[in-house]
Amino acid sequence: MEEIVLGIGITALAGALATVAGAAEDTESDIGSQGDPNSQVQLAPQMGYIHRIFNKAISGEPPAYGAWCVIGAGVAWALMQINYNPALAIILGSLIAIFVQGIYCTSGYLGRTASLAKFQQPVYIDIIKSLTPVTMAHAFVAIFCTVAMCYLMASALHHPFALPLLGLVWGIALGAAGSATGNPFYGKERQYQNQKFGAGVPISASGNIVRYAEAGQRSSLDNGWFTTKFAGPASGICFGLIVFLELWRTVLFESFAGGWGAIIMGVILILVFTFIDRWVEKWGRKTYGPYTKEETSS
């Protein structure tokens, strides 16, 4: 019984860490313009729209976060092997990981922006100076929380994978959840704030991203401020739910029916999310209605 109570506590803590990690990951990727919407940041100067948005799509978010979390987890694991305190080891591991991230950010921005030289897009040194530390800080929160969560899984819940392997698995899952949930909000709602609300961006508008703010030119920091209103928390909820429910169903129900209890609970959860999704879809159709009458389009 005591073990189950401890398991539930660890599950809740891991879920909370995952929620913070998801929110920080998405905010980092929006300030640094890491995900798919960066295609528009790269495209804009080619269409004649010079801007001051950070441009560092080093790779997709899942492999990038897989790499950074495995560096953080690997260094932390190595330090723990020489008897470092786990908290200190995770902090040091995350610090080293964000230095790698910072190097990638800098080279990513310089390389990507320099490739746009023939479209007269300048390389702004002040952008590197002011925004790289901000993305590093957000990445630190995301990596620290993910590695700490993996440490709990390995040490308290006794998952068979070693800490670095858990870091790789959950780093990739973190990037997948964060980019899936957060990208549309940054890509459509923020970059194309000048387009109509409640409709997709027409393909003809591609590249015409918003480049000016209330005063002066828009900075990527403004994008972080905007996306933390929805995309960050939504990504956090997404990743937090994934981690929490995956652990919860295993910790509580694995012992039932020779392991089938956790599977049955997983299937029930999938069905619950399916019904919620269908409700959301129907609510959207009913509330916003069709763009055109049915007979004209068919």
Added chain:
Amino acid sequence: MSALGGKASGGEGINPTGSVVGIIILIVSIAATYALGFSIIPLIGIIIGGALIGFGVHFVPVGGAPAAMGQAPGIATGVAMLAAGAGLAGLFGGAWAYETTGGDFLVAIVGGAVGGGLMMAITSLMVNATYVFAMGIPAASGKVDKDPITGDTFPEYKSQGTEGHGLPFISFFGGVIGGLVAGLGGTLIYIELLNVYSTGLPVIMQADAAAIQPLAVSLAGIFAIGFFLVNAVLAAYNITGTIEGPHDPKFKRVPRAIIGCAVASAFCGFISMLLLFNTGM
């Protein structure tokens, strides 16, 4: 011709020459494994697991960059990476179940499948929640006029100048099925490799089996992740960009991916077995 530059029609079918060459590589890999004195049963499991991953990836609705602007339906990230994220979440669950149940094969692979499916269900729900509650955009498919499951019509819900947006129910369903199948395949590969390394490594390293177990688990885990990425990337090449799910005409290309993934898994599986090959040095 679609507005995004790619043909909306299905694939080019199976290339007979390529397929024959692939099948020869597959047979040679199996024969070489047998000739070196290894059992071919784990390799067959790995090949099936790889083919399942390639099959599962085709179900996952991936919209890539256009989806991030609400220009095309699907989840706004890369095919390979999303499938890997879901499959690895499944692998996490499957490996854990295998450990806690003391090696129950069926519970582990079904547990892995459910883990992948659960990850995709939550992610797909949050994608739709973002489109509907934050962006005010209803879901609409660009490839079919009617949802094959719910019967919802799409053309009138497609905003002007786009190919559709969000995740219609058929795409959500495809995502969950993709997560299930990919999670199952990944866990199957992990268990096969774990069994091979658990028995082979103590012999070759002349050490106690219990002492070698963490190394066997880690090696099997790393190789399983590697297999995952190999097969997911191969399937992504077959998809070429974006896919909406099982209703997308591109889904017809799936036999080609299954052959490709089986061949790649056979060769990579052979390489992973070579780790245990005793050269006598």
